[in-house]
Amino acid sequence: MLDLVANKTHDEQRQGESYAPFSVDPNEYQKKFYIESYGCAMNFADSEVVASILNKEGFGATRNVEEANLIFINTCSIREKAEQTVRKRLTEFRKLKARNPGTLVGVLGCMAERLKSKFLEEEKLVDIVVGPDAYRSLPRLVDEAADGHRSIDVLLSREETYADIAPVRLNTNGVSAFVSIMRGCNNMCSFCVVPFTRGRERSRDAESIINECKDLFENGYREVTLLGQNVDSYYYNAESNSTEHAVTFAQLLEKVALISPLLRVRFSTSHPKDITSDVLRTMAAHENICKCIHLPVQSGSTRVLQLMNRTYTREWYMMKVDEIRAILPDCSLTSDMIAGFCTETEEEHQETLSIMDYTRYDYSYMFFYSERPGTLAQRRYKDDIPVEVKKRRLQEIIEKQNELSRINFAQDLGKTFKVLIDGDSKRSADDWVGRTSQNKVVIFPKNNMDLQKGDYVEVKVNNCTQATLFGEII
Known part of the structure; x- marks a missing residue:
């Protein structure tokens, strides 16, 4: 499995990072926990929620895994390579556990939900398995595991947003912070496991989001990134029988921007079908809403997009790009692309390269297709593109993105x-x-x-x- 990503920003490069909060005295707690996180920004934000829950139970964070009483990996199930990496790390932690009896090892997040039986029973790599909607149960699960029972809670929720939990900022630079605004996903993209591992969409209470952002600003932070699997579908209504007090994503974006002109606001990730003209006009109206949109295209072929269940066509996507350029001429666009999806032809691969030329992405996340168990694509389609063809097409996509990045960055000279x-x-x-x-x-x-x-x-x-x-x- 080849897992390639190009041109990431420094915040997005944090794969497998261990955590310790700078704001907490390491000697304040007698018991210690250690967390490694893999995958998307949502996983890193979730680790900060977990840290808050564990702090209240008397556990302090440590960067030294050897002194930890609890060891957790917060996992991603999007790519096969992530699973291979996590399994290797868990094997290493099992050796450490043999040297330090009483240490507990757990898996959190998306992979925990999907591979629970393998980790607990077949391979006996862990003591605790906790899905992304069950972090509140950690104190009980830790107690059960300490008594010698393997503990598990991977139930998905239609309500859980952790809105009342103040995250412990981990390995922060004190300038930028993630703020989760919603959880789950209702888009059933055929290649994706997220709807099965994180559940249905639910939006967090708008007031709690605003208060968290205000608190961050008052504590010296100058940038927040609003996070969700599909932020543009954010919609919170405290009174379900009335739309008078409903908050859309465009309205939430403006509310956060109005906290202070010194607070920069970013967001991720957008689904092309959901980003609205209201969002674009709100971005244009506020200088402190950053002019950068991650707009994953996945493929440049309408037929392949239909197989992926992306619910837009090549032409529709290009019209959305035109609208963004018209309203936000200085906006940066970034993307995700998958090479070698089921039945993709050479002509369709060329369509992906041509839509890259049309959109002129500043950077992209680029992978070749790897079949994920349980997805619609795995059930419906044959993974029929040879690996060597996938690798060659991916390399061509990477070379195209490198070319576009060189051009885009060179255009900033003198500005x-x-x-x-x-x-x-x-x-x-x-x-x-x-x-x-x-x-x-x-x-x-x-x-x-x-x-x-x-x-x-x-x-x-x-x-x-x-x-x-x-x-x-x-």
């Missing part, structure tokens, strides 16, 4: 951008790293100026690669 400072550059403590509204990474020298992370600066771009801008403060 000036408002940049939010994230912190020190990894290459040199003499340089800052930050991002533009379009989510492009910018590196620039500090020049002994009295600045700190979380500040905004105007930076003129004077050099670039296909993934990074370089400039000077003006």
Whole structure:
């Protein structure tokens, strides 16, 4: 299995990261927990909810797995490689558990729901299995496992949003934070396991979202990313028998933007069929709503899109791109693409390359198709494209994206951008790293100026690669 992604931002590269909160004294707690997270931003946000629940039970976070009383992996089931990685890590943790009797190992999240019996019974790799809607049951499950019982709760919920739980910010830079606004997904894309592992869509109480964002801003954060499997379908109505107080995603976006002009607002992920003109006009009306939309296309072929159950055509997607360009001419567009989906022809592969040329993505997440058990595609279609063909088509998609990225980033030369400072550059403590509204990474020298992370600066771009801008403060 080849699992390739190109041109990610630094926030999106955090695969398999261990967690410890900077804001908590490590000596405050006698018992310790350790979490590794894999996959999407939602998993990282969920780990912060889990950390909050465990803190209340007397467990503090640690980066040292050897001293942990509880070890958790928060997992993704979207790609086969993630499952291989997690199984390898669990095998390593089992050896650690043999050296430290009493240590408990658990699996959280999407893969926990899907592979519960394998992990618990067949392979005996874990003591605890907890699905994404069952984190409140962790205290009980930990107690059961400590008594020698393998514990499991993977029930999905139609109501759970964790709206009342204040996440513990983990490995934060103190500038940017994730805020979950909804859970689950109602889109039955034929290749995707999310509806089966995270359940049906339900939107979080709008007031709780606004309060969380306000609290973050008051504690020095300057950027929030509103998260959901499909944020554009967010809809909260406290009074189901009336639409007077209903909140749409466009309205929520504006409410968060109005907290302060100094608070940047991002969101992810959008489904092309659901992003509305109201959302685009709201983005245009507020400078602090970042001009970057992740708009996964998956394929450029209408026939393949129908097999994927994406509910739009090639032509419709291109019209949506035209609308975005008309309302938000400076907006960055990013995408997901799958090479070699069932029955895809060479001509249809070329259609994917041509829609990339049309849309001019700044970066993309690019994979070849891997059949996921339990999905509609696995039940309905034969995975009939040879692996070597999938790899070759994927490589052509990657090369096309690299070409587009080089062109897009070169077009920023000589331009000036408002940049939010994230912190020190990894290459040199003499340089800052930050991002533009379009989510492009910018590196620039500090020049002994009295600045700190979380500040905004105007930076003129004077050099670039296909993934990074370089400039000077003006």
